[in-house]
Amino acid sequence: MIGAGHAGLATSRVLGERSIDHVVLERGEVANSWRRERWDSLRLLTPNWQARLPGHRYDGDDPDGYMPMAEVIAFVSRYAAVSGAPVRTQTAVTSVTAVDGGYRVGTERGEIACRSVVLASGACNSAAVPALRAAVPDSVACVTAFDYRNPSQLPDGGVLVVGASATGVQLADEIRRSGRRVVLSVGEHVRLPRIYRGRDVLWWMEASGVWNQRYDEIDDLTRARGLPSPQLVGTPEHATLDLNTLAAAGVELVGRLSAIRDGRALFSGGLRNLFALADLKMDRLLDTFDEWVSEGARDAEVGPRERFEPTRVPFSSPLELDLRRGEIRSIVWATGFRPEYGWLHVPVLDHKGHLRHDGGGVDAPGLYAIGLPLLRRRKSTFIIGAEDDARDIVTHLARYLDQTSNRGASRA
Amino acid sequence: MAEKKTVEKRLRNGVNVGALLEAREALKKAPQAAKFKWRASCKWQNGTHSSTKVKGFHGLGEEQKHKTEFTFSADHPEIFASEDLGATPVEYVLVGLASCLMAGVAAVAENRGIKLRSVEAKLEGAMDIQGILGIDSDVRNGFDDVKVTFNIDADATKKEIEALVAQSQKRSAVYDIVTNPTNVTVVVA
Numbered sequence: 001m002i003g004a005g006h007a008g009l010a011t012s013r014v015l016g017e018r019s020i021d022h023v024v025l026e027r028g029e030v031a032n033s034w035r036r037e038r039w040d041s042l043r044l045l046t047p048n049w050q051a052r053l054p055g056h057r058y059d060g061d062d063p064d065g066y067m068p069m070a071e072v073i074a075f076v077s078r079y080a081a082v083s084g085a086p087v088r089t090q091t092a093v094t095s096v097t098a099v100d101g102g103y104r105v106g107t108e109r110g111e112i113a114c115r116s117v118v119l120a121s122g123a124c125n126s127a128a129v130p131a132l133r134a135a136v137p138d139s140v141a142c143v144t145a146f147d148y149r150n151p152s153q154l155p156d157g158g159v160l161v162v163g164a165s166a167t168g169v170q171l172a173d174e175i176r177r178s179g180r181r182v183v184l185s186v187g188e189h190v191r192l193p194r195i196y197r198g199r200d201v202l203w204w205m206e207a208s209g210v211w212n213q214r215y216d217e218i219d220d221l222t223r224a225r226g227l228p229s230p231q232l233v234g235t236p237e238h239a240t241l242d243l244n245t246l247a248a249a250g251v252e253l254v255g256r257l258s259a260i261r262d263g264r265a266l267f268s269g270g271l272r273n274l275f276a277l278a279d280l281k282m283d284r285l286l287d288t289f290d291e292w293v294s295e296g297a298r299d300a301e302v303g304p305r306e307r308f309e310p311t312r313v314p315f316s317s318p319l320e321l322d323l324r325r326g327e328i329r330s331i332v333w334a335t336g337f338r339p340e341y342g343w344l345h346v347p348v349l350d351h352k353g354h355l356r357h358d359g360g361g362v363d364a365p366g367l368y369a370i371g372l373p374l375l376r377r378r379k380s381t382f383i384i385g386a387e388d389d390a391r392d393i394v395t396h397l398a399r400y401l402d403q404t405s406n407r408g409a410s411r412a
Numbered sequence: 413m414a415e416k417k418t419v420e421k422r423l424r425n426g427v428n429v430g431a432l433l434e435a436r437e438a439l440k441k442a443p444q445a446a447k448f449k450w451r452a453s454c455k456w457q458n459g460t461h462s463s464t465k466v467k468g469f470h471g472l473g474e475e476q477k478h479k480t481e482f483t484f485s486a487d488h489p490e491i492f493a494s495e496d497l498g499a500t501p502v503e504y505v506l507v508g509l510a511s512c513l514m515a516g517v518a519a520v521a522e523n524r525g526i527k528l529r530s531v532e533a534k535l536e537g538a539m540d541i542q543g544i545l546g547i548d549s550d551v552r553n554g555f556d557d558v559k560v561t562f563n564i565d566a567d568a569t570k571k572e573i574e575a576l577v578a579q580s581q582k583r584s585a586v587y588d589i590v591t592n593p594t595n596v597t598v599v600v601a
Contacts, residue, residue: 226549258593269595319593352550 007371008120027092043234066234124337151178157329165228168334198303211379516580
């Protein structure tokens with residue numbers, strides 16, 4: 001196992017249930033990304049009662065709340081302890097090479113030979129920043145969502161936030177609250193209300209079965225895997241954080257950042273269509289929920305049917321912003337994250353650097369992945385999604401070990 | 413796309429720059445009259461074939477119309493399993509850019525007293541169709557590069573000709589439309 005985050009630990013637990021010998025290699029500490037690579041105010045998007053891993057679940061007194069990072073770290077660390085996961089911390093993997101009969105894993109603390117490797121190193125190892133960043137004038141500070149911690153880190157003055165995923169809307173909101181001018185560049189986005197018909201929208205995703213939709217049932221898997229995270233935030237107030245909320249708070253919405261030319265940021269004029277698409281898709285999802293309610297005669301369990309105001313088109317939306325004029329002093333790139341596989345010396349990446357895998361079975365014998373977007377189900381990257389994926393993958397892995405082992409040979 | 417301008421007797425290049433300059437002065441005093449609306453109406457024919465008509469427009473404070481109605485057929489080529497009954501829409505973009513820059517070169521030359529003998533332009537728009545086919549969301553739908561090559565024979569130095577072409581781009585509506593973002597609203601009536 002490479003990585004002791006929730007996905008790696010869940011898989012380790014299931015391997016342990018089947019008495020499959022393994023070690024979990026962790027570059028830092030358990031839940032390392034949660035400890036070091038997230039902004040200060042972040043809370044989980046999922047309500048606490050959805051914090052469920054094989055043999056472990058949230059048992060605090062706020063099941064409908066959303067954990068701040070300190071609680072997530074404690075939750076995952078406790079899981080590692082109660083599971084007795086064989087974690088080797090401070091053991092960064094430096095290479096994985098295919099050898100006869102398995103893999104040789106180089107680490108900072110020596111080599112390990114094994115028959116099978118599970119990559120649980122996460123989907124968010126570095127910030128994905130578009131190439132046009134190179135054209136940003138030197139006078140404007142650039143921060144990625146990966147490096148961002150809180151607004152005090154940014155120079156005084158206006159901020160351009162690029163990207164309207166969960167990350168982008170949360171950072172735009174927080175930076176705006178710090179009293180700055182915030183311009184939010186909006187590309188394709190996924191709009192969701194926090195609460196629908198009296199229930200958390202992620203309750204709906206699970207209960208209605210949408211989250212269980214499998215990767216092999218999805219028409220355009222590449223597109224679905226690349227979708228930005230939904231515009232959600234976990235707050236004690238269960239607040240919805242969509243573009244209407246942000247606009248009302250004074251965040252200026254502009255179109256997708258299409259170029260930076262002569263120090264001027266140019267924004268697409270297609271903002272209306274992106275709003276229309278996100279509104280239509282949200283309504284379609286809510287229709288799915290409503291159908292599920294009608295089919296199961298569950299009306300008594302939920303509130304009355306509701307629809308939300310369409311995203312308001314700004315009265316005027318500038319198509320360009322002169323970055324040299326001093327109004328915008330920093331840019332926060334909330335343009336997504338990507339996994340890093342520099343140490344993976346097995347030819348399993350496509351021309352865009354994505355892992356080639358079929359539902360977590362990587363395109364090399366005995367090599368598996370877990371914890372990637374829509375790996376096997378829509379819920380794959382959420383904590384609650386780890387168990388089903390881990391069980392499927394371990395079932396496959398166990399069969400692989402049985403088929404390839406000489407009778408009586410020990411499993412490694 | 414290539415177009416030739418020949419010398420007229422009264423005007424060097426056949427562009428009535430005097431009238432254009434008079435209009436400019438008049439519109440400075442009545443800026444409302446400078447607000448134009450250009451129109452086109454498109455009708456689906458069959459498959460990817462459509463027919464777009466251009467006749468009326470609005471300007472100088474009232475409805476105007478072309479002397480005749482112009483019709484443009486657009487389609488996709490046979491390699492896209494279409495019938496190829498017209499140029500592709502993206503080729504019409506090149507047509508627009510070419511003819512706009514060409515008109516600009518002629519007008520600027522007229523204004524600068526440069527006699528044009530022949531002007532030709534070749535245009536090429538590069539496009540990775542993985543974008544429109546939805547193969548790779550990182551690839552944009554539109555042109556990723558547009559190249560225009562002018563061949564100009566005129567009574568002028570190379571530097572003067574380069575300045576003509578530069579000024580033509582500076583005052584070109586289509587050049588601006590292609591190079592800068594534009595708000596677009598599409599509604600279902």
